[in-house]
Amino acid sequence: MKASKAGKIPSALTAAVVPTGTLLHLKTSDIKPSSNNPRVLFDPEPLHDLRESIRNHGVLVPITVYPLRGQAKYAILDGERRYRCCVDLEAEHLEIEIPANVVEPPDQISGLLYMFSIHNLREQWELMPTALSLKVVMEKLNETDSRALVKLTSLSEPQIERCKMLLTFPERYQRMSMDPDPTKRIPANFWIEARPILDLCVQEIPALAKELGRDGILDRLVEKYHAKKVKSVIHFRRIMEAVDLAEDQLAKRAVLDVLGEYIRDVQLETRKAFDGFVVDNKRVQGAIRACEEFVTKLGKSRLEHAVDKEELTLALKRVQAYVTTLLEQLAGSDAPEPESLPKQGARPTEKK
């Protein structure tokens, strides 16, 4: 199939479901539930209402199924919720026949696109299976444009981009996100959050990149994750934040030096390594905001014509002295602190 224009759905996909004209009444045992783990798919409350409706009136709207080759069962295309309710009711010894429209088995792409619609309903769904399914769609339809893929799959554009990013990692890393053992599985977000760190290392620390290689750096991060030295993959953002907040080349070099040490030393925890850069900078940003607020508030108070000036003058002088000392310290001055002035970092206090 030729590549479609962005956002245009190939016409072959619009005729995905072909009815055979057969309406059957099936038992739950005749039906194969969706393999996409429906147990966590549906909200319990609406499901309860539907179950009560089926208990009283039966299944009014036929489900859509297709015959499975080789297995005496029908696979569900549409109607998983109705099926689930019938299974629940069966556990209460109520036998319910499910009306089912039988259609031709969907082709692979139609089946995949249907699967995406299920993925979209699932919050707990791992991103890696979605990414792999997207890969099949991209290959089979020769379509890589994100906007076109959004229309085809109903995934959001950020989801598509995240999936695409996952697919750029070598297979052995992809496998790590597909380990059936959840204690060994690396979450898909790990790769997405680690990617900027990898790029940063390769671009800014060439010696490290030469020594370990891109995969070697990634291996260290994986090792660190397994050693529980990455408490949350979101903590990787602190590294980028530390770089972004660096005010000059010297400060940036300091962050990169720590980054090099962080990659080499598996036991060095992310926050421990980078919080210093981020938190210090956050303090500065907070102080700037405090200065702006202080000046704004004083300005709004219109103190130029205040009556009781003595107390105000003393308070302002204390501020002036504090600010002068701080400015000297920031400029690198070693001037001793006047005894009458508040210590650095202390807030000016009201005179009692």
Added chain:
Amino acid sequence: MWIPPTVAPFLLPSQFRGYRPQAVTRDSINRWLDQFDRADRGALIHLLKHVVYFDQADVEKIIVEHNEKLLSQLAKAGIPPEQVIYVQIDDAGSSSPVMLNLLRDKGRLLQRSCRLIDGRDTLRLNEATAELGTGAIVYVDDFSGTGDQFSAAHIFASQFIVGAFSEFYLAPCICEEGMITIARLGVEPFPKRIHAKDDRPLHPNCTRFDARTKDKLVGLAHSIDPEEGLGYAGLATMVVFSHNAPDTVPLLLRGSIGQDPFCGVFPRWTDKPHAEA
């Protein structure tokens, strides 16, 4: 039911020939019996006679023949062997890979262009199903008790299956509880034998032993382990394979973990003392 101890288990060892974790001999059976009161030994021998034992040759024959039956069924439905993916559902140390290797060699799966995949290798499962688009997936194992282990593995692996695939669980024996669990997943159980509750003398639903004898034996089993005395999930299964006993077999037959203080006739590999394991 009381059976006089004079009915010595002369013939029993030959019935259990080739049990690999520990040879079953007259001595090992007598050592096992000696742990109990003389009055209980007849019932224990009777229990032992209810063990359904599959030796290596039985397992080979059953799995190969049964697989042929399944392939024939699939071929009639238009699924050639090239569209059949065989999946082992557990790690290398367990019985599923043993069964799949056996089937690979004896059933000539590779020569028939079938695909063999480790169920934990979900990337390959994804690639294979994406490439085929349609066909059948056959999970291979020796036994299923509750079906819970398979259910957990299947729920994860099924996320990676792309396309319309019939699914089967091929095993020489499946418990009736497992049959229900597996079928609920939409996977068709394909066993040679269904191990019914009534085949298991210590199961609450079985009436093969009189109440007094059964209570006595169940009590003995629980004295070894109050929680798992009747085996995993209290299934009290009686099926034993020459390569290992399922963990659903009562501890009365398997013995304590480490075989101390209580030795069994059919210890699992993992029941044996570490030095021997």
